[in-house]
Amino acid sequence: MKTLHALTAATGAALMAAPAQAQSIDATINQMFADYTGWYVNLIFADLPGTNFSWIALWLVVGALVFTVYFGAIQIRGFAHSIALVKGDYSDPDDAGEVSHFQALATALSGTVGLGNIAGVAVAVGIGGPGATFWMVIAGLFGMASKFTECTLGVKYRNEYPDGHVSGGPMYYITKGFKERGLPGGRVMAVVFCVFTILGALGGGNMFQSNQAHAQLAGIFGDYPGWITGIVLAVVTFAVIVGGIKSIAQVTEKIVPFMGVFYVVVSLIILAMNYQMIGWAFGQIFMGAFTGLGVVGGFTGALIQGFRRAAFSNEAGIGSAAIAHSAVRTKEPVTEGYVALLEPFIDTVVICTMTALVIVITGVLNVDADTGLYIWNAEAGRISTEGEVSGVALTSAAYARAFSWFPYLLAIAVVLFAFSTMISWSYYGLKAWTYLFGEGKVIETAFKVIFCLFIVIGAAANLGPVIDFSDAMLFSMAIVNIIALYFLMPIVKRELNSYIRRLKSGEIKRFKH
Amino acid sequence: MSKEIFVVAYEGADDSTLLNYAIERARKEDATLHIVHVLEWSPYTFLTPQEVEERHTRRKHEMTRAREAIIEPAIAIATAAGVEATGEMRYGQVVELIAATATAKGAAMIFVGRSGSNSISARVFGSVPLGLAQIAPVPTVIVP
Numbered sequence: 071m072k073t074l075h076a077l078t079a080a081t082g083a084a085l086m087a088a089p090a091q092a093q094s095i096d097a098t099i100n101q102m103f104a105d106y107t108g109w110y111v112n113l114i115f116a117d118l119p120g121t122n123f124s125w126i127a128l129w130l131v132v133g134a135l136v137f138t139v140y141f142g143a144i145q146i147r148g149f150a151h152s153i154a155l156v157k158g159d160y161s162d163p164d165d166a167g168e169v170s171h172f173q174a175l176a177t178a179l180s181g182t183v184g185l186g187n188i189a190g191v192a193v194a195v196g197i198g199g200p201g202a203t204f205w206m207v208i209a210g211l212f213g214m215a216s217k218f219t220e221c222t223l224g225v226k227y228r229n230e231y232p233d234g235h236v237s238g239g240p241m242y243y244i245t246k247g248f249k250e251r252g253l254p255g256g257r258v259m260a261v262v263f264c265v266f267t268i269l270g271a272l273g274g275g276n277m278f279q280s281n282q283a284h285a286q287l288a289g290i291f292g293d294y295p296g297w298i299t300g301i302v303l304a305v306v307t308f309a310v311i312v313g314g315i316k317s318i319a320q321v322t323e324k325i326v327p328f329m330g331v332f333y334v335v336v337s338l339i340i341l342a343m344n345y346q347m348i349g350w351a352f353g354q355i356f357m358g359a360f361t362g363l364g365v366v367g368g369f370t371g372a373l374i375q376g377f378r379r380a381a382f383s384n385e386a387g388i389g390s391a392a393i394a395h396s397a398v399r400t401k402e403p404v405t406e407g408y409v410a411l412l413e414p415f416i417d418t419v420v421i422c423t424m425t426a427l428v429i430v431i432t433g434v435l436n437v438d439a440d441t442g443l444y445i446w447n448a449e450a451g452r453i454s455t456e457g458e459v460s461g462v463a464l465t466s467a468a469y470a471r472a473f474s475w476f477p478y479l480l481a482i483a484v485v486l487f488a489f490s491t492m493i494s495w496s497y498y499g500l501k502a503w504t505y506l507f508g509e510g511k512v513i514e515t516a517f518k519v520i521f522c523l524f525i526v527i528g529a530a531a532n533l534g535p536v537i538d539f540s541d542a543m544l545f546s547m548a549i550v551n552i553i554a555l556y557f558l559m560p561i562v563k564r565e566l567n568s569y570i571r572r573l574k575s576g577e578i579k580r581f582k583h
Numbered sequence: 584m585s586k587e588i589f590v591v592a593y594e595g596a597d598d599s600t601l602l603n604y605a606i607e608r609a610r611k612e613d614a615t616l617h618i619v620h621v622l623e624w625s626p627y628t629f630l631t632p633q634e635v636e637e638r639h640t641r642r643k644h645e646m647t648r649a650r651e652a653i654i655e656p657a658i659a660i661a662t663a664a665g666v667e668a669t670g671e672m673r674y675g676q677v678v679e680l681i682a683a684t685a686t687a688k689g690a691a692m693i694f695v696g697r698s699g700s701n702s703i704s705a706r707v708f709g710s711v712p713l714g715l716a717q718i719a720p721v722p723t724v725i726v727p
Contacts, residue, residue, distance in 0.1 A: 158626055167642045167674030169635050170626030177635050234640035311633070327629055397636035497632035 103535040107542075111535070114542040123374040126545045130381040130388075133552040134212035137219045140559055141566065145214035145411050151573075152408040159582040160405070169398050171409045176327060178394040178410065181494030182417050183330055184487035185282055185462070186383030188480065191425040192464040195435070196452045198375025199444055200351070201358025203426035205376025210418025213386030214411040219555050222407030222562045223247065224392030225400060231509075238396020239498070240389040240551045241267075241505045247558040260505070263389065263550040266543045267502035268517075273540015275495025276521060277528025279488035280304075281537065284529040286462070286481040300529030303489065304522040311496050312518045326490045329483045330421070337424035340472045344431045351430045383422060384414040388544065389551035393498045402578070404569040407562070425465055432471040434464060496521045586667070587614040587691040592681045592711060593670075594620070594696065595653050601696035601726045602657055608724075609666045614691065618657045618670035619684050620649050621677040646672055678714030686720050693723040 115124045138145065154160060155171045194202040220240065227246040228238025241260040248256025284299040341348060359376075360369050385391060391413060395406045429435065436445045436454040447454040456467055462484060469476040496518065503517040504510075528537075572578045589612075591605045602618075609616050622645060630638065654670035661668035673680050685693050695712050712725045 161626070163675075166626075167622065167624050167638075167645070169630065169638045172626055173628065173630050174635065176629050177632055180629070181632075234643060235636055236639075310631070394632050394635070397632060399639045493631055 100532075100535050103539055107539040108535065111538045111542045114545055115538075121370065121374065123370070124378065126548065127374075127378040127381045129552065130216070130386070130548055131209055131212060131377050133387050133548075133555065134209070134214075134216045137215035137555070137559065138212050141215055141218065141563065143215075144218050144566070145211060145415075148218070148408055148411065149415075152412050154580075155405055155408050156412065157582070159580055160578065162579075162581060171398075171400075171405065174395055174398040174406065175409050175412060177494075178391050179330075179413055179416060180326055180490040181390060181394060181498075182383070182385050182413060182491075183326075183421060184491045185279070185484065186379070187333075187417065187421045187425060188465050188484060188487075189282075189462040190379045190383050191422045192429060192461050192468075194375040194379035195426050195429050196455060196460045196464055198372040199358045199435075199453060200354040200426070200430045201356075201360070201369070201372030202376035202379070203355045203423060203430070204359035205373045206380040206422055206426070207376075207419050209377045209380035210384060210414045210422065213380060213384050213414035213418065216386040216552075216555070217384075217391055217413055218407040218411040219559055219562050220387070220389055220392040220551065221395040221410035222403045222565060223555070223558055224396035225398065225403035225406045226561070226565065228396040236397055236399075237501055237504065237509070239267075239393035239501050239505075240547075240554060241502060242396070243392070243558060244550070244554045247554070247561060250561070251557065253557055259550050259554060263547060263554075264502035264506050266546040266550065267389070267393075268499050268506075269540055270544035270547055271495040271499025271502070272521065272524045273537055274544040275498065276492055276524050277540060278537050279492050279495075280525045280528035282462075283485045283488040286484045290478060290481050295530070297526055297530035300526035303492070303529065304525040306489070307492055307496065307525060308518070308522045310493060311521070312515060326486050329486055332479075333483060334421060334424055336469065336473065336476065337428050340428050340469065341424075341431065343472060347431050348427075351427055354430055355426075380414075380418045380422070384417040386414050387552050387555075388548045390495075390498050390547070392551075393501050394494065402569055404562075404565050407566075428472075429464065429468045432468040434468045434471065492525065587612060588688050589614050589616050590681060590685045590688060590690040590693045591616055591618045591657075592621070592677065592693065592695040592715070593618045593653065593657055596656070598696045601694060602660060604724075604726045605694040606661050606664045606666050608692075608694070609661075610664065614666075616661050616666055616668040617684070617688055617690065618654060618661070618668060619681060620653045620670070620672045621680050622649065622672065622674050623677060624674040625676070642674075677711050678718060681711075681715060682718050682720055690721055692721055693719050695723060695725055697725050697727050 114126055117123055118125050118128065156175055158170060158172070161170060191203075191206070194206060198205075223243040224238045224240070227243035228236050229242060230236050241264050244260040244263060245256045248254070248259070280300055280303050281296075283303060284296045287299055288294060288296075358372055381387075391410055395410055398406055400406055434456045436456065437443070438445050445454040446452075447458065450458065450460070452460060455464055457463075459467055462480070466477040466480050469480060499521060500514060500517050504514060507513050569578070589605055589609055591602065593602060605616055608614070649672040654672055658668045658670050671684075673684070681693060681695070684690070693715060695715055697710075697712055712723075715723050716725070
């Protein structure tokens, strides 16, 4: 604790004493990153020739499609069983006190529900039009199969230690699974995955979150130095992940799901208030999905945005959820796969669709009264909106049409979602870190302190290229992970077939009816 | 004919009045005691990934502690008083589990302490004795 106080105080003092100098440090770091890593960022987010569709989004969607076909649309035929598992119908009462399937699902969701659902959707609808929602839902539905595959493997190949704790995730299933199948290169791929995970955790799972949390708070309280938000968030995170102060985590854990449910309820109320427009909104979504409704790029414009935002929001195929689920004690790895497939459904199909419907219904997207098509703001490269805003501000404007107080609540929700995402990613990063450097108190604390320092940096600095680089790292995780999933999916199929056979024969008992 | 079983909803050493009373009644009725300690647990609370990972180990520690510090001393007290006793520790909702245990064991009676039933939360959300008064499958004695 003392160490962090000293370090954060030093960071804060430096930023306060010399803002101009800090600015130039920002600029220098930006330049350095842009010079040395820009090519990699451009490579990862590069568009396919002749389109503005990044190949990495296609990589995630094609992976999801392959898993959907290979497992015979497990997300449809296994959906009811997933719900039964989460309800505890198959939980042995003698195992009470262990982590339930519901808790595993809620914990994994707290890492994904966040800015993607609020800001990401607004970006998708803002650029791709209402039709983007349709493609987002389709991509979310396919993504369920990716989560199923990676989380089953996460549990199957985790490490269990004598003291009862477990470590799992893609790095473990890549190493052990490749060895089991006699495939070379498993260890190298696992190390590469871990490097990407650590950098992704520090960037997308940390700096980006604290940066956006500060932007929201500055929007409410007026502009103030970002390092203040950074230090507060870092101290609170430090208290949770290093100090083990459960009360903070418990409060957040109670508020975050509440915020999520509240967000959905408010969305439903707005939809109910405008019930006569729901049919029209769905019409816009379906028509837009295939015609674009005036959006530049038409049908493909809508498709690209929808696929892209879904892939970036629910993290299916990235490998992060496999780390979270592997910590759950279960006798059957496939059960965690079943539970995990609900995550893209809740994250993308339910929550993202709510946001999109509210944006469409409240009419914050400007429509040409004569043609019925959306007005394109060529300068901004998106549909013209009320107040010409985008991202969180567009979602905020849409909800404010119904409830003027909502933007304040949304800002608080964004900060809390950012915090819970950081807590989750600190864990994912830590697991990659311990895979590389070994388990141990000192090694683990070192990563946690570094993680907290990056919170301050993320909130204080305007490090665009650094954040771009870490985002690129996050999606690089998907390159390694999906390649591994292609090689290991026969193992999952074997597990699945065995599980279904035992389920049918009654060997796997249902405890509640 | 086998002896009657009395289930005791036992919170710990603070519940000595309850335990002594149950022992007294069991001796007079020539019954055996089944002492149950329930740790409140909901499968719907939220955990951080770290807590998820630590849960299994924690559960093992909690069960060992409950057995060594609560159940075994209570059984020893009953045995010393000449009453045959068994015990168990369970996770979940206290009222439901005590009632379920009584049914499963074919118990003749439940003994529960009144401790905590005066607190504000007990008045708002209901206490264990009040809950058992509503759902207990067998006669229930509330020991003040």
